[in-house]
Amino acid sequence: MLKVERISGGYGSTPIIQDVSFTVPKGKIVGILGPNGSGKSTLLKVISGVLPAMGGRVLIDDKAIGTYSTKELAKKMAVLPQLHANAFSNSVRDAVSLGRYPHQSSFFSSWSKQDEQAVQIAMQQTGVQHYEHDYLEYLSGGEQQRTFIAQALAQSASLLLLDEPTNHLDIAHQQQILDMIRKEALECELTVVSVFHDMNLAALYCDELLLMEKGQVKAFGKPHEVLLETQIADVYGARVATYAHPELPKPQVTQLPKLTQQNLFATVTLDHFKITDEYVQFQADAPLKVVSSAVYNAGMGWYTTFINRTVEPTYPIENVKEETRAFLASSEFVPTNTVMMLTAIAAQNVIIESYADGLVIVAVTAGIRNAVDATRTYEEEQLPHIGTINTWVIINGKLSDEAFYQAMITATEAKTKALAEENIRDARTGTIATGTSTDSLLIAATQMGEEMPYAGPITTVGKWIGRGVFESTTKAIVEYKKRG
Ligand SMILES: Nc1ncnc2c1ncn2[C@@H]1O[C@H](COP(=O)(O)OP(=O)(O)OP(=O)(O)O)[C@@H](O)[C@H]1O
Numbered sequence: 056m057l058k059v060e061r062i063s064g065g066y067g068s069t070p071i072i073q074d075v076s077f078t079v080p081k082g083k084i085v086g087i088l089g090p091n092g093s094g095k096s097t098l099l100k101v102i103s104g105v106l107p108a109m110g111g112r113v114l115i116d117d118k119a120i121g122t123y124s125t126k127e128l129a130k131k132m133a134v135l136p137q138l139h140a141n142a143f144s145n146s147v148r149d150a151v152s153l154g155r156y157p158h159q160s161s162f163f164s165s166w167s168k169q170d171e172q173a174v175q176i177a178m179q180q181t182g183v184q185h186y187e188h189d190y191l192e193y194l195s196g197g198e199q200q201r202t203f204i205a206q207a208l209a210q211s212a213s214l215l216l217l218d219e220p221t222n223h224l225d226i227a228h229q230q231q232i233l234d235m236i237r238k239e240a241l242e243c244e245l246t247v248v249s250v251f252h253d254m255n256l257a258a259l260y261c262d263e264l265l266l267m268e269k270g271q272v273k274a275f276g277k278p279h280e281v282l283l284e285t286q287i288a289d290v291y292g293a294r295v296a297t298y299a300h301p302e303l304p305k306p307q308v309t310q311l312p313k314l315t316q317q318n319l320f321a322t323v324t325l326d327h328f329k330i331t332d333e334y335v336q337f338q339a340d341a342p343l344k345v346v347s348s349a350v351y352n353a354g355m356g357w358y359t360t361f362i363n364r365t366v367e368p369t370y371p372i373e374n375v376k377e378e379t380r381a382f383l384a385s386s387e388f389v390p391t392n393t394v395m396m397l398t399a400i401a402a403q404n405v406i407i408e409s410y411a412d413g414l415v416i417v418a419v420t421a422g423i424r425n426a427v428d429a430t431r432t433y434e435e436e437q438l439p440h441i442g443t444i445n446t447w448v449i450i451n452g453k454l455s456d457e458a459f460y461q462a463m464i465t466a467t468e469a470k471t472k473a474l475a476e477e478n479i480r481d482a483r484t485g486t487i488a489t490g491t492s493t494d495s496l497l498i499a500a501t502q503m504g505e506e507m508p509y510a511g512p513i514t515t516v517g518k519w520i521g522r523g524v525f526e527s528t529t530k531a532i533v534e535y536k537k538r539g
Pocket residue numbers: 066067071089090091092093094095096097098
């Protein structure tokens with residue numbers, strides 16, 4: 056366990072870091088973040104004893120570091136410095152072996168089985184054993200960095216102080232090294248304090264983060280408590296946004312640069328639609344921000360092409376992913392730019408309407424053969440079947456994330472009302488249908504102009520979405536009925 060109590064320290068008489076306190080329990084990883092010159096490396100140097108503390112104290116396993124002999128301290132604590140001046144005329148193996156010095160009575164005179172084992176394991180853990188006989192100066196920056204990490208690991212200390220361990224490493228090696236350190240922390244109770252420049256990696260791998268500002272602690276806590284947009288913007292002087300990691304409950308930070316957008320995001324109009332025998336296509340001149348439940352590229356993203364493709368009612372829905380991929384591969388559409396839906400309705404039966412001078416454009420295909428009452432489908436074993444209502448709502452404007460989701464709600468409510476007004480019923484229950492079995496919805500926006508924070512029915516955009524989706528869906532249903 057590491058306990059840092061109100062330490063101050065620096066290089067001359069004026070302290071660079073001031074009044075820093077935090078505790079790292081056994082088996083935990085603490086990440087140190089902060090802008091250039093905020094004192095991260097200096098903090099590590101004071102903790103490791105390279106620089107003397109001008110005030111406060113550092114305790115390892117409840118003993119002040121000053122009470123350990125140099126060798127005892129080196130058995131407790133291994134350090135990966137930011138700059139490595141040493142060991143350049145050594146082979147990888149010799150450099151890693153240097154990590155064993157605290158365990159020997161006189162240098163290299165008592166090389167034990169244990170020493171050899173520690174060196175071999177450290178080289179394997181960092182993946183440097185393949186070039187153990189190569190000289191460091193002939194290795195790449197990343198290979199050298201992994202060798203120095205191996206040297207620190209070979210020390211078999213219970214506390215690891217790392218200054219930017221992922222420096223020079225490619226993403227695969229970043230993951231490999233940090234996964235390994237995390238595993239060591241969990242399984243062998245290794246305590247780790249590490250400086251990071253990459254906030255996202257720090258959020259992923261650290262239990263707690265310490266944010267430094269001008270030599271002092273600005274924040275200390277769990278990643279989601281420290282990586283706050285306003286706090287990062289304030290400390291680093293950079294515009295950022297935070298978002299959720301796709302797989303883990305960890306915040307991620309992305310930069311919001313001030314790019315000059317040379318009218319990239321042109322207005323969209325009805326002219327951007329094309330109807331062929333096979334599909335309805337919307338083709339924007341620049342990517343639109345999209346939220347959708349489409350069969351291809353669902354979720355939130357930026358896309359230029361939307362396809363509503365007509366398929367046979369007998370379409371094998373089980374293979375939809377592969378079939379869709381094959382269709383796109385054989386088409387002129389760029390898969391990474393395209394959102395695709397499927398319908399059994401002929402493309403020429405699409406209803407496309409523009410509202411409020413083009414603020415909201417709505418496109419609907421409605422096949423109501425499989426209309427269902429969502430409140431009653433639990434009563435039936437229902438096989439998935441296409442025959443959907445596909446709705447696109449395209450907005451000439453900038454929506455907040457909240458507005459995107461509210462637009463989905465508004466559009467869904469308007470669709471449901473259209474079904475009710477047209478007395479569309481679930482054939483199994485005889486009750487008014489709320490939709491069909493596999494409806495899809497897409498909300499897209501050009502993201503130009505002033506941000507619209509909301510898109511519920513109380514807002515201008517929400518009013519037009521509500522009216523547009525209701526009228527277009529009604530029209531599509533009426534025409535469907537006419538066709539029989
Ligand atoms: N050897 C030194 N002698 C005197 N001052 C130093 C020395 N090393 C660093 N400093 C000063 O201490 C301050 C903090 O430096 P430090 O290296 O701790 O920052 P850092 O947060 O690790 O920065 P970076 O992100 O750039 O690595 C800086 O203003 C720096 O100029």
